[in-house]
Amino acid sequence: SQKIEQNSEALNIQEGKTATLTCNYTNYSPAYLQWYRQDPGRGPVFLLLIRENEKEKRKERLKVTFDTTLKQSLFHITASQPADSATYLCASGSGGSYIPTFGRGTSLIVHP
Amino acid sequence: GAGVSQTPSNKVTEKGKYVELRCDPISGHTALYWYRQSLGQGPEFLIYFQGTGAADDSGLPNDRFFAVRPEGSVSTLKIQRTERGDSAVYLCASSPQTEETQYFGPGTRLLVL
Numbered sequence: 001s002q003k004i005e006q007n008s009e010a011l012n013i014q015e016g017k018t019a020t021l022t023c024n025y026t027n028y029s030p031a032y033l034q035w036y037r038q039d040p041g042r043g044p045v046f047l048l049l050i051r052e053n054e055k056e057k058r059k060e061r062l063k064v065t066f067d068t069t070l071k072q073s074l075f076h077i078t079a080s081q082p083a084d085s086a087t088y089l090c091a092s093g094s095g096g097s098y099i100p101t102f103g104r105g106t107s108l109i110v111h112p
Numbered sequence: 113g114a115g116v117s118q119t120p121s122n123k124v125t126e127k128g129k130y131v132e133l134r135c136d137p138i139s140g141h142t143a144l145y146w147y148r149q150s151l152g153q154g155p156e157f158l159i160y161f162q163g164t165g166a167a168d169d170s171g172l173p174n175d176r177f178f179a180v181r182p183e184g185s186v187s188t189l190k191i192q193r194t195e196r197g198d199s200a201v202y203l204c205a206s207s208p209q210t211e212e213t214q215y216f217g218p219g220t221r222l223l224v225l
Contacts, residue, residue, distance in 0.1 A: 008152075032212055043116070043203050043216030044155065089154050098143060098212055099168060102154030 002028045004092050006103035014111055019080045021106050023073040023090030030092035033066055033073045034100060038087045047088075048075075080110045114138070116217035118204050124223045125194055133189040133220045137206030144187050145214060146179055147203040155203055161187060162209070194224045 003026045013019050023033065032051045036044035050057045050066045050073065057064050063076040077084050087107045091100035117136040125131050137144050142163055147155035157171040164184045172178075176194075181187040191198055201221050205214035 034212065043218050046213045049212060093212055099157055099160055104152065104154045
């Protein structure tokens with residue numbers, strides 16, 4: 001069955017450093033991957049989408065990559081700030097499908 | 113503009129009771145999704161509407177769960193004979209017809225005692 005995996009352990013980094021979160025998928029080839037941010041008690045907020053024919057996407061301090069060989073997406077936040085502390089969810093979808101499968105999310109904690 | 117809204121924000125009920133959860137999507141969004149999220153987990157798909165019809169209800173766990181969207185806008189998720197295992201955050205999301213991006217509401221926290 002399709003699986004999408006994110007590191008369940010929290011990532012702790014120092015302010016100003018680059019945070020890198022990992023999303024791995026197995027048993028299928030998604031047409032796109034998405035990253036969402038979720039704060040406690042709130043719904044997820046869309047950040048970036050990358051398609052299978054794209055290697056990299058950027059938006060301000062955010063960068064996402066899609067490696068179809070490694071079956072992996074990396075999500076980077078450069079010059080991280082305490083306000084970036086949240087849970088980041090990876091989601092994948094098949095071509096023609098608008099129903100993504102979500103990972104469990106990775107908690108990021110940026111220390112001042 | 114206004115985002116997706118969900119009511120109530122919190123619902124406490126007793127085992128065996130019936131509950132209704134409401135979702136108001138972003139105006140003009142034809143697609144509407146319901147998800148369930150347990151603590152420490154990602155959102156789990158329940159049902160997807162395109163307009164008034166349920167395009168995919170494969171995520172509904174059993175026949176105690178039902179959802180409607182009679183006029184293609186507001187949707188109601190209905191849970192009959194609630195069980196303690198139904199306790200979770202129920203998230204609603206909407207999107208324009210041809211977009212993968214989803215816009216989530218704040219969720220309804222359901223606690224079944």
